[in-house]
Structure formats: structure tokens, C-alpha cells
Amino acid sequence: PTSPDRGGGWGRTITGIAAAGVVTVLTISVMGQMAEAEQPGSPTSQETGDDEGGAGAGGKEPNGAGDEVEEGAEAPPGAGGTPELTYDEVMAQTLPLDxxxxxxxxxxPVEGTEDGPYPDAPDQYRYRVDVESGMDVIDPEVFAEAVHRTLSDPRSWTNGGARSFTRVSSGTHDFVVTLASPGTTAEWCAKSGLNTTIDNVSCDSASTDRVIINAWRWAQGADTYGPDRMHEYRQMLINHEVGHRVGYGHAVCPSEGALAPVMMQQTKFLTIDGITCEANAWPHPGNS
Structure with missing residues (x-):
């Protein structure tokens, strides 16, 4: 655009021919930009900045597939990012961990409290969940949820209402279920005379208040369960180590083809003395 001259009127130095030339140039330029915007992947179509963090005119946001989703509407699967996984899907995944x-x-400590399933049980346990910082591939809240879901399951150590497990994040507690890296696991287990470095396993560090779950095992599982049974393997880890804390020792396979006792060292083997058991995550697998 032109600007006012000092006399207060619009400048008259542009002749009619010059003005027509400017209009022609502008018209060609605009048409060129429109044509460029129509080319897939062009800078004009992908790099134009919008207000409010990328929302375009009319309150719409691109879904990444060339379509638009109305504000407040749910994007179709695969559009606009990765759909949120369910708890079961997260628990079924292996994770990269050294x-x-x-x-x-x-x-x-993981924040939050959760009541146990049996408030009138004669044996009441209060436990905390701690997760070692510096392991970004593991979500502490998912781990805490897994611990509480497992210990509250009727197949676990509640023994038909004889015990109940309440999660706390502060105050008094009976034990701390702790997810720790292999090196830190070894340090805490050594406090109770246990060597977890041979098979990179977990432990109940009985001379401390910590039930230690080895984060590498949590992330990668064991050959005895394989990659397709990660959720079940993680439940077994929790039940086995908490089982030690509430007073149970190791067990062996009772007969060929039977379900393995949860206190069998299933991370290491399912066969002992020539007898092979089936993997099993629960103290009372028949309860529901």
C-alpha cells in the first residue's frame, strides 16, 4: 500500500500505467502462492504458523492425515498421534532397559493411596510403592497400579479375606514394594545377604523394609514366560516377592504338568528334578 504524503492527500506520483503494472504483479504473485499451496508437502501448506499453539481458523486442528477434526471431537484411530493404550496393553509390552x-x-514414593479389598480382614498390611528415578521407560503410576491390582486380586495373598493390602504413600507401612534398576537391586538385596547378580533377579530384602522388583526383569521378562505373557509374568513377580514378605518360602513343582506354585523360582526354571510345571502367577489360581 502507499502512504499519505505530507500534504495530507494520497501521493500522486504513481501513474495509471504504473499502478496497472503493480496490480498485474500482485495478481501473478497471489496466483502463484495459491498454486504453491495446493502442492502436497509445500512449505506454504505445512509451515504456516497459527495462533494458540497450532489451532487453525474455526477452532480446528489438523489430524496429520490431511483431514480436520472439529474441536472437541475424538480423532479416529491413527490420526493426530498415538491412541492411548489400555492398562492391559501397557502391561503386555516389553520395554527397552539395559x-x-x-x-x-x-x-x-509414588503418590496416592488405595484401600485394601477387605477392611475387616484380621491381617492388615500397609505398603508403599517406590520407583527408582532415572528409568524413563517405566511409568511409576502404572507400576503402582499393577502392584495394587495384583495384591487385591482374590487369586493373590488375601486368602479369602484373611489378609488385606492397603497402599499408602507416606506414614507408617509394613513394607515397600520397590522397582529398582539391576545395580540398585543388587545393592539392596546384598543388605540381606542375597546375590541377585547371577541371574539378574528380584528379592525380598528381609533385613530391610524393601521388597525389590528388578526393573530389568519387569521390562524384559523371562524365558519361562516368553514375550507373550509379560502381564502374567509381572503378576508372578509381585506375588512371589510379597509372598516371601508375608512368610512363604520357596516351593517346587509337585507333579508333571501341574501349575507351578507361585513360590517356585519361575524366573529361573519350570523344570526341577525332571518334573515340569506350567507357568502360574497366582497363589490361589482357582479363586475368582
């Missing part, structure tokens, strides 16, 4: 990792050593 078998020789020693993380920060800082064991951080």
Missing part, C-alpha cells in the same frame, strides 16, 4: 543399568539410586 541389563547392567544402575540408575540414580533415589527411590521415590
Amino acid at each position: 541389563a547392567e543399568l544402575t540408575a540414580s539410586g533415589e527411590l521415590v
